[in-house]
Amino acid sequence: MKIILEQLLNGLTIGSFYALIALGYSMVYGVMKLINFAHGDLFALGSYLGYTLLVFGSTYVTVTFGIWGGMIAAMLIAAIGIGIAGTLIERIAYRPIYSVGRLPAVVSALGASIVIQNGIMVVWGPRPQAYPSQVVPSVMLNIGGIKITLLQVIILAISFVLMGLLYYIVQKTTFGAAIRACALDRDTAALMGINIETIIFFIFALGPALGGMAGVMVGMYYRKISFTMGWNYGLKAFTATILGGIGNIPGAMLGGLLLGVLEMLGSTYISTAYKDVFVFLVLILVLIFRPRGLLGEKVAEKV
């Protein structure tokens, strides 16, 4: 029982990374109907930005902001930096080709992804980098016999706060209503006086910013980052998006958390080597029996 609960917590930790990245895919897809293949690499770039701050600016940051300041500063820098990078990519690679169709945008996104990935390689070098070990004091907590590290608690707390915040913005505020209106029907939303440009700008800033923060947390959790990791996490997060129902924000959160838990349980009870196979099999089975994803709404076919 204890093992199951501990694995569940581990799974939730990984799942919260997937969920944060998946939110970016889902938001962009919801409004633009575009799979932002560069998103995974933006996440990796965020991880590297946080790494640079923690390694080269650590003494200055710690002196100014205290022990916890390092982590918070790294996440803020990553969020801001990646938010800007996301909007830049939208301006350069996607905006000129929206009108033409969806497929050229896919290739453009793949191109942007290759550019970011190799850009990271040129700047930080092809070898994997190691995050500093003591960003958060490594304390093992024991809650009723269940062991969990302080870092995991912090990661879970930050992720859930971020997801709650996003959920609040999208579901409860006027701005969120505008985003949802755009996702339903962009042209009609524009006729109702919603500024589409602003919405697109925020979508491409918010989504990647969440991904960038997830990047810093992944760096702190696994401590090893590499320039190719964007593909792996991006693929998993995209899977999570589809699992939950693409374009659906609570769906992306649920899909991400579920995927993390499935992966952990799969590696504990089935086989570590086949854990990814297990994840993709579950995805395919879900899609066979529920083609719109878990929380996706059934959309009537337009004739």
Place this chain on the structure above:
Amino acid sequence: MKLNKNINQKNSIFKSWLVILIAILFIVLPFIINAYWVDVLFFFGIYALLGLSLNIVLGEVGLFDLGHMGFMAIGAYTTAILNTYFGIPIMILLPISAIAAGAFAWLVCAPIIHLRGDYLCIVTIGMGEIIRLTLNNNPFGITGGPNGVFGIDFPSLGSIFVVDNSTKFYYYIWLIVGLTIIGLVNLQRSRIGRAWNCIREDEIAAEATGIDVRYYKLLAFVLGAGLAGVAGNVYATKLMMVSPESFNFMESCLLFSIVLIGGMGSIPGVLIGSAAISLFPEFFRTFAQYRMLIFGAAMVAMMIFRPGGIWPRKRGAAEFKSLLMKAGEENG
């Protein structure tokens, strides 16, 4: 009208001369360039074959397939395992690899063929990854794990006709590509090709006109996978080994780009696209670590300035309306 017809006739005469000219160029090329470039052109041929195979699924029918390398992996591993464990000659394995990949595609795609657009896309990604990961985990000890399978024979017919050096491999792959192109051109003009294009343009209308959408989509997947299996066979015999990392997601993405950079459903386009993908990194080798950066930027620029591809197919150009206006009368 008559004038138009004349122009079309002249056009087709010009086209057939162009085809003959290019064919002659490909035949004499190995005598002019050195062995390194012959090898580069061989891999160009492999990409062309793969691009043509994906073009059936993506270009003709418009099904998003981002796991196409998985089918190639099935073909390559079928060849590798049956050849190294049982000593079956490569030439016999060529059709067997195609059938194995095609049968696998039928088995996997039959339950998921009703999915649309992005959902089909993620399922094919998942399928490709499952194949790669499974090969990597060495099931039953036959795939050799991450190291792969070694010591695959050369293709041969008896002892006289043995494909054992770069130049012979070059002719071998381009012979296969040439035959494939002839087959595909005929397929495009046939009832099947028209049904495929009809499904791509409007699936509901296609179904309403009595086209068995499910059957034709599956047919495209099976044929595409079979061709990818052939490419896998040739690839395995050329390298004399196969390993799972050759079939990763990135490669599937490159194939996807080949079809779109060239022009959806256009055979000359696919050839140009595969030339761009396989030769570009070679020409920019002097830039070393910057070359992939340039490559990615070129992909973005390409799509911005020519979203329909370099050589869009006229019949396939309906969705790019401005191009259609320029293309004029349909003669695809």
